[in-house]
Amino acid sequence: MYSISLLNAVLAIVCLSVSTFVVIGVTDSEDDNHRVIIGYNRIMMSEPQNETYIERIRKNCGARMCLEIVNRTRTVWKNGTKIVPIYKCRDGYKELNGVCTPICTNDCEYGTCVAPEHCECFVGYASDENDLRNCNPVCDGCEHGKCISPNICTCNDDYQWDADQNKCDPICESNCPNGKCIAPNKCACNENYHLDETLNSCMPECKPDRINGQCISPNRCQSTSP
Template structure:
C-alpha cells in the first residue's frame, strides 16, 4: 500500500507539470521565447511506519496468574499522511522587444516600417529600392546619399541610412561601421541591454545568453554545481569518498575528520586524528585514539580521559 500511495502522489505531480506545460500557447521552438523557473507546491500522499503497543503473554513463575505474565512490545503498521512538495516549472514569455502574436513572438518596432517589415526590435528590413531606419527613403540597403551614389560601408548585416550613410547596427554590434561586438557586460540592440550573468560568466553579445565559468550552472550561472559534480558545465563527477566534499570548480576533495588522501580514501595514520589528520593523539599506556574525534580507548587496567 505504501508504494501505491507514493505512485499516485507522483502521478499527481506529473499531471500538474504536464498541464502547466500545455497551458503555454507559445511555440517553444521559437528562438524569441524566453523562459524562467518558478516554484509551486503540490500535495502528495506518503506512507510511514506508525508505532503501537502490542500486549502478549509468556510463561513465567507467577503462580497467581497461572504461570502467565504480560509482556509489551512496540510494533509498527503502515499509515498514510499528506505532505507538501515543492516543484519547479519553466514559464515562457516573449523576450524583451517582442510581443505575442498567435503562437509566435514577433519583434516590435516603435516606428512603422513604411516600405519593409520589422525583423528585430526597432529594426526594419527594407524592400528593394528603399532605405532609412523606417524604410521611407528610396535607396537600396547598399547605397546612400544624393542619388544613392555612395556605397555603404556597414558590416555584420547592419542597415545603412540612405541620407547620411550612418550604419544602423544589428543587435550585438557597435562602432561606426558596426564592426565591433558589444563590449563586455552588454548585448542586444544598440548594446543597451545589461548582461545578467553572474560568477564570472561571459555573455553572448547578441542574445545575452550566459556561458558559465567552471563550477557554476543555471540560466544566469547563479548556482553552484549540484553535489557530486564540478568543472565546466558541471559535467565532471566528483571522486571524493567517505563523506568528502568536492570543490565545485576544481573537484579537489575536502575530507571529513579522520580521513586523508586525494579522494579521502585513507584513514588517519596511527597516532593522528581530526581534519586533515593534523592533530596528534594524547592517549597513554597503549590506548588507541579515535581517528575522527581523538577520544582515547583505554587498554585493560587503565581509566581516565587520556
C-alpha cells in the first residue's frame, strides 16, 4: 500500500512539472513556415525512460538451491531540461489555427492571398498592375465601357452592347443609312456618299451636279422640273 501511494504522489508531481521562461538569445532567424525565433523556453520536466535491470531468482535445483538471472525492463522517471524555441509570425503574416498566413488588407476579393498584400486571382480575373491586392475582371474587348465581371461589360453613355461582336457600339439617332456609325451621332459614309451634317445622314453624290434635278442614288438623278 505504501509503495502504491508513493507512486501516485510521484505521478502527480510529474503532471505538475514546472516551466521556467529563460531568454537565452534573440535572433531574427526564419524558417519555411514564415516564423522568426524571438527567444526560448527552458522547460524543467520529468520524462519516462525504459531501463533494463537484472533480477536474480532463487530456484530449487533438486538437492541444492541455484540462481536464475533474468533481464527485465522497467519504466523510470528522470528529470531533465528541454529547450523549446518561441516563435512569432514574420511581418505581413498572422497566426491562424497555429499557421502563419499572409495578410492582404482587402481580404483578396476574387482571389487568394498568397503573400503579404499579393493576391493570386481566380480564373477570369487579373492582378491590378498598380495594386497587387486587387483582382480585376477580364473582358475581351469592352472598349467604350466598363468590365464588371468576366466578359460582361456595361457600356458608356451613347453606346450599346453588341452581343454578337462582344463590344460596345456607338449610337447614331439617324442609324447612318448608307454609312457606318463610328462615334455617338457621327457617321462615316460609304463611297459615293457624303455627309449632310444638318441631317447627320449620308447623301448620294451625282457628278456633275444636276440642275433642276435631285440625286437619288450615286450618279443617278431624278428631274424636278415640271
